[in-house]
Amino acid sequence: MRKLIFVFSILLSLVLAAFVTETNFQFVxxxxxxxxxxxxxxxxxxxxxxxxxxxxxxxPVLSKDSTISCATCHSPFTAFAHTDHALSHGIGGKFGNRNAPSLSNLAWGSAFMWDGAVNHLDMQALAPMSNPVEMDESIAHVVNKLSHSHTYRKLFFDAFGDSTITGEFVLKSLSQFMLTLVSADSKYDKVKRGETDFTPNELHGYKLFQKNCSSCHTEPLFTNEKFENNGLYVDATLKDSGRMKVTHNPDDYLKFKVPSLRNVQYTYPYMHDGRFKTLTQVINNYMGGIQQSATLSPQLKKGISFSEMEKSDLISFLYTLTDTAFLHSKIHNSPR
Amino acid sequence: MFALTPMRKTLFTLLLLLTGFFSRAQSEKEITISIQPKFQNSALELGKKYFTSTSDTIQFETLRFYLSSFSFYKNEKQVFSETNSYHLIDVSAEKTLTIKIKVPASLQFDAIHFNLGVDSTTNVSGAMGGDLDPINGMYWTWQSGYINLKLEGISSLCNTRNHEFQFHIGGYAAPNNSVQHVILKTQSSDSIIIELPLDIFFIETDLEKINSMMIPGNEAIELAARIAKLFRIK
Structure with missing residues (x-):
């Protein structure tokens, strides 16, 4: 009897192997x-x-009128940020109320969006897809559109062994691509691996960074993945209360997710509403522009001061977070 | 439910054959649970204009909700629980009103437990398929989380656009978890009817004052509790 089971299980695995063409990807x-x-x-x-x-x-099939893709606001050449656009615009040129963040190292993210409204990477794509000023579409209709495409039915079959397209499959495959957007090959990383050295200015900047910035922009991801109020004045037109919108907790008023600083050289403009165009403006704001309030991060209460020289060294260090291989990666770019 | 492709079908048949051959199948039976939403003493009909005792009108357009974590109890002890127990009930789709659960043939019970809504663990576990697929329109997109119950319609009591009322009840994270645990005493039977008469909900909920709910919070929990307590065994 046992022998029979053994033979059958071998036969079964052979049959299975004949159908499953998937090849595993090793996440490093x-x-x-x-x-x-x-x-x-x-x-x-x-x-x-x-x-x-x-x-x-x-x-762009993900959007209602097939004009907007994820890459419209998350361009690979700028670390998947929306360079030059303070507030990202979507369908019909409509504007949202926040800046499209850079996408990298998402496997380490625990909450998504500036206010953490999305609790899992799989569910992230639903937000821009359904937002009336971004893609103005529904996952149900996207699945319907994809199901009419012979190409997509084949791709889904190759990927999931099933040509019946579901919302789950769409979201999981988007997650898979986003998970591969790992940025860990900047000069900073090479220095950490002992492959090269900082210049004296960069090293000085690194020390200033560790002393003044790293409690929130924690290495090696350059974010603590928490929500902080970094002392920005409230924009009178946007009146964005941040994390409080999600939690309804007054302690979260004006708190936003701490963004990673990887590739920060290319992810301008900065802040949740893209109010600063340059890193110098950002640093100046930490020096003199901090608005005191009940929810302000304790680290910022005393204020930070840098000399002109220090500012310049700090920026030199921030530029070492630029990962050129990531920015020019062919496997992250649009498929031809 | 996903459709079977020919290849899947082949595999499926093979697996069935195998299990048939080798598992000394524990004898099982199927319990059929029929969910019957009601209004004014008969099956709730979508689109029908009901008149209240005050001559106001109520018309239902949508009634969809999740029932999950079905388990059976005997003398206060759990004797069986359904695995992967998530059922989207949709009044507009007749077949969703019948839930079939495979149980051991010898199962004896005196109570059924289930939840109105989707548990918090599932809410934070990423993309799901079947009844939990976001494609079903029971998932919030602007802020993660399942909509445990959607109740929509039109009433002359509502001073809103087109006199609409729209309750989307959800929320999984403490302190706004709106999932409701329901316990119903019953006798062992292979065919159980669970009624949901909504009349009392509309007595307790003044549509002039509350006619829209779209976010998690205390009010959503209160509304969920008002509905959950109405489930009863026929």
Whole structure:
């Protein structure tokens, strides 16, 4: 009897193998990085799913009138940020009320959006897809549109072994592509790996950074993944209360997610509403523009001061967070 | 539910054959639970104009909700629980009103437990399929979380655009978790009817004052509790 079971299970695995063409993708945790937050067991990476997610990321089919793709506001050449646009614009040229953030190292993210309204990377794409000023579309209709495409039905079959497209499959494949957007090869990383050295100015900037900035922009991700009030005055037209909108907790008034500073050289303009165009403006605001309030981060209460020289060194250091390989990565770019 | 492709079908048949051969199948039976939303003493009909005792009108357009975590109890002890127990009930889709649960043939019970809504763990676990697929329109997009219950319609009592009322009740994170645990005493039976008469909800909820709910919070929890307590065994 046992023998029979054995033979049958061999036969079964052969049959299975004949149908499953997926090839696993090995997610590498960069040296010194913590354990990812994303549970890969629930959505194991395969080359087919990543490629499908990549195609979806660059496809305006996700928007109501097929004009806006994810990449419209998250361009690969600027670390998936929306350079030059303070507030991102979507369908029909309508404006949102926040700046499109850079996308990298999302496997380590625990909450998404500036106010953490989204609790899981899989669910993130639903927000811009459904927002009337971004893509103005619904996941149900996206699935319907994709199901009419022979190309997509084949790609979904190759990726999931099932040509019936579901919302779950769309979201999971988008996650797979986004998870591969790992930025860990900047000059800073190379210095940490002992492959090169900072210049004296960069090193001085690094020390200033560690002393004044790293409690929130914590290495190696350059964010503590928390919500902080960094003392910005309240924009009179946007009146954005930040994290409080989600939690209804007054202690969260004016708190926003601490963004990573990786590739910060290219992710301007800065802040949740893109109010600052340059890093110098950002640093100046930390020096003289901090608005005192009940929810202000304690670290900022005393204010920070830098000399002109120090400012310049700090910026030199921030430029070492630029990951050129990431910015020019062919596998992250639009599929041809 | 996902459709089976031919290849999946082949695999599925193979697996079925195998399990048929080798598992000394524990004898099982199926319990059918029929969910019957009611209004004014008969099955709730979408689109029908009901008149209240005060001659106001109520017309239902949507009634959809999640029932989850079905389990059976005997003498206060759990004797069986359904795995992966998530059921989207939609009054506009007849077949969703019947839930079939495979249980051991010998199962004896004196109570059924279930939740109105989706548990918080599932709410933070990423994309799901089947009844939990966001494609079903029971997931908030602007802020993560399942909508546990959608109740929409038109009433002359509502001083809103087109006299609409719209309750989207959800919220999974403390202190705004709106999931409601329901316990119903019953006798062992293979066919159970659970009624949901909504009349009392509209007595307790003044549509002139409350006619829209779109966010988690205390009010959403209160509304969820008002509905959950109305479930009863026929």
């Amino acid at each position: 945790i960069p040296k010194g990085f913590p354990k990812p937050v994303y549970d890969f067991k629930k959505n194991p990476l395969t080359h087919e799913k990543i490629e499908l997610g990549r195609k979806l990321f660059y496809d």
